[in-house]
Amino acid sequence: MQSNYRNAIFIEDAKILVQQAFEEEQYVLRVHAPKCAETAKPGQFSHIQCDPQRLMRRPLSIMRVSASEGWVEFLYKAVGEGTSLLAQRKVGESVSVMGPIGRPFELSTAKPKALLLGGGVGIPPMICLSEQIKEHDDSITPTVFMGSEVPFPFKRESSAISINGIKGEVSDCLPLLEEWGIPSRLASLQGYSGVYQGYITDLARDWLNALSKEEREEVEIYSCGPTPMLKAVAALAKEFDVPCQVSLEEYMACAVGGCAGCVVKVTTDEGEAMKRVCVDGPVFEAYTVFA
Numbered sequence: 001m002q003s004n005y006r007n008a009i010f011i012e013d014a015k016i017l018v019q020q021a022f023e024e025e026q027y028v029l030r031v032h033a034p035k036c037a038e039t040a041k042p043g044q045f046s047h048i049q050c051d052p053q054r055l056m057r058r059p060l061s062i063m064r065v066s067a068s069e070g071w072v073e074f075l076y077k078a079v080g081e082g083t084s085l086l087a088q089r090k091v092g093e094s095v096s097v098m099g100p101i102g103r104p105f106e107l108s109t110a111k112p113k114a115l116l117l118g119g120g121v122g123i124p125p126m127i128c129l130s131e132q133i134k135e136h137d138d139s140i141t142p143t144v145f146m147g148s149e150v151p152f153p154f155k156r157e158s159s160a161i162s163i164n165g166i167k168g169e170v171s172d173c174l175p176l177l178e179e180w181g182i183p184s185r186l187a188s189l190q191g192y193s194g195v196y197q198g199y200i201t202d203l204a205r206d207w208l209n210a211l212s213k214e215e216r217e218e219v220e221i222y223s224c225g226p227t228p229m230l231k232a233v234a235a236l237a238k239e240f241d242v243p244c245q246v247s248l249e250e251y252m253a254c255a256v257g258g259c260a261g262c263v264v265k266v267t268t269d270e271g272e273a274m275k276r277v278c279v280d281g282p283v284f285e286a287y288t289v290f291a
């Protein structure tokens with residue numbers, strides 16, 4: 001991974017093009033933000049002003065971008081004041097969008113089998129990474145697993161693409177990925193039919209166990225989700241001795257490296273160091289964060 005990643009960050013008055021509600025206060029928001037769309041990469045996020053009367057911004061991962069049409073899309077869950085105010089904003093109104101921010105995921109042709117693991121509001125960066133692979137990285141073969149303990153924010157469908165190591169009854173996938181020809185499966189503890197009953201890491205373990213030693217040497221894991229999940233993903237990566245990149249979430253004030261409000265402890269070659277999730281991350285090598 002590059003030790004220093006920096007890119008131009010833009011502030012745009014972005015018109016809301018789509019604000020679609022799903023179950024359990026989940027929303028897909030699409031805004032017209034052409035400068036952000038021009039350079040945004042998977043793993044990066046935008047810092048969004050949720051209400052014009054308040055200064056507060058909230059970080060949301062970029063889920064999809066269209067540089068040619070100039071839009072950026074997010075998936076968010078309304079959990080508190082900021083995101084609930086954002087949910088009240090209507091199509092045609094504008095929101096101030098600052099982005100793209102942060103260190104993105106880095107794909108490696110030396111590890112062409114990409115295993116993408118997204119949990120809850122960690123699903124968006126995995127969709128973004130899938131789309132980048134589909135558009136630009138023919139040499140990478142992705143497999144995507146997603147977990148959620150609330151209904152998935154899309155209509156599940158049965159997949160026509162089989163995945164080695166995954167039982168037939170675990171059939172449901174994300175239709176968008178299926179359309180792109182990317183194999184995906186879902187995990188949850190909530191008993192949804194067609195969905196793996198258990199943790200996403202156990203589903204991933206079944207997949208890894210079905211690979212030969214040589215195939216496993218070609219795997220890299222990319223993940224975003226709640227901290228306990230990322231910790232379990234890092235342990236799984238260690239168990240199978242595969243590299244792993246994780247995208248972290250922390251409370252953020254400035255989101256541009258100025259306030260040190262988002263620091264986490266990481267292990268570097270020189271020992272322990274404090275890193276800012278907003279600009280030194282949000283993507284880190286898993287082993288540097290979870291020892």
Ligand SMILES: Cc1cc2nc3c(=O)[nH]c(=O)nc-3n(C[C@H](O)[C@H](O)[C@H](O)COP(=O)(O)OP(=O)(O)OC[C@H]3O[C@@H](n4cnc5c(N)ncnc54)[C@H](O)[C@@H]3O)c2cc1C
Pocket residue numbers: 045058059060061062074075076077078079080081082083084121122124248249250251252282
């Ligand atoms: C880089 C990054 C990317 C993110 N991407 C997404 C995304 O794509 N979709 C999405 O829905 N959310 C995402 N989040 C989380 C989102 O920013 C928070 O849910 C949001 O800031 C909550 O603001 P609020 O004012 O609505 O709630 P608050 O009133 O601030 O908090 C409500 C609840 O959310 C929890 N919470 C708030 N912020 C965080 C956080 N950063 N990490 C963990 N728990 C938190 C609090 O513990 C509290 O229970 C991301 C966070 C970061 C740092």
Ligand code: FES
Pocket residue numbers: 251252253254255256257258259260261262263276277278279
């Ligand atoms: S939020 Fe201010 S330094 Fe990261």
